Amino acid sequence: MKQIVMVLAIAGVFAAGAAQAQSGADVVKAKCATCHEMDKKKVGPAFKDVAAKFKGDKSAESKLTEKLKEGKGHMKVAASDAELKAALQYVLSAK
Numbered sequence: 001m002k003q004i005v006m007v008l009a010i011a012g013v014f015a016a017g018a019a020q021a022q023s024g025a026d027v028v029k030a031k032c033a034t035c036h037e038m039d040k041k042k043v044g045p046a047f048k049d050v051a052a053k054f055k056g057d058k059s060a061e062s063k064l065t066e067k068l069k070e071g072k073g074h075m076k077v078a079a080s081d082a083e084l085k086a087a088l089q090y091v092l093s094a095k
């Protein structure tokens with residue numbers, strides 16, 4: 001019994017690690033692509049345009065994280081902090 005618990009615990013740690021290591025591109029595909037495309041306006045603006053808009057704005061990442069997390073001026077996005085960070089870094093680095 002103890003062994004089973006150990007195995008489950010280890011599997012859990014691996015699963016959490018995998019979720020954290022998810023790339024921004026994966027998060028965008030899974031959570032944002034219904035409304036956003038990289039280079040075309042869809043429901044929301046093209047991420048390339050977003051990157052252009054925030055170019056040189058060092059606080060863009062934190063501002064946008066807030067916006068998406070709290071649902072301020074953007075619908076609340078169901079994603080963890082780590083996922084949002086990865087997604088926004090990916091979006092803001094779009095060219």
Ligand code: HEC
Pocket residue numbers: 027028031032033034035036043044045050053064068073074075077079084087088091
């Ligand atoms: C249900 C549709 C929908 C989903 C899902 C969605 N967005 Fe948006 N997004 C919009 C719309 C509409 C806008 C334009 C109006 C606004 O800012 O709310 C927008 C705007 C944005 C902007 C620009 C904000 C600004 O201040 O110029 C960013 C950045 C953004 N979205 C990122 C994301 C990311 C990252 C995800 C996925 C984690 C995501 N969005 C998921 C609809 C969506």
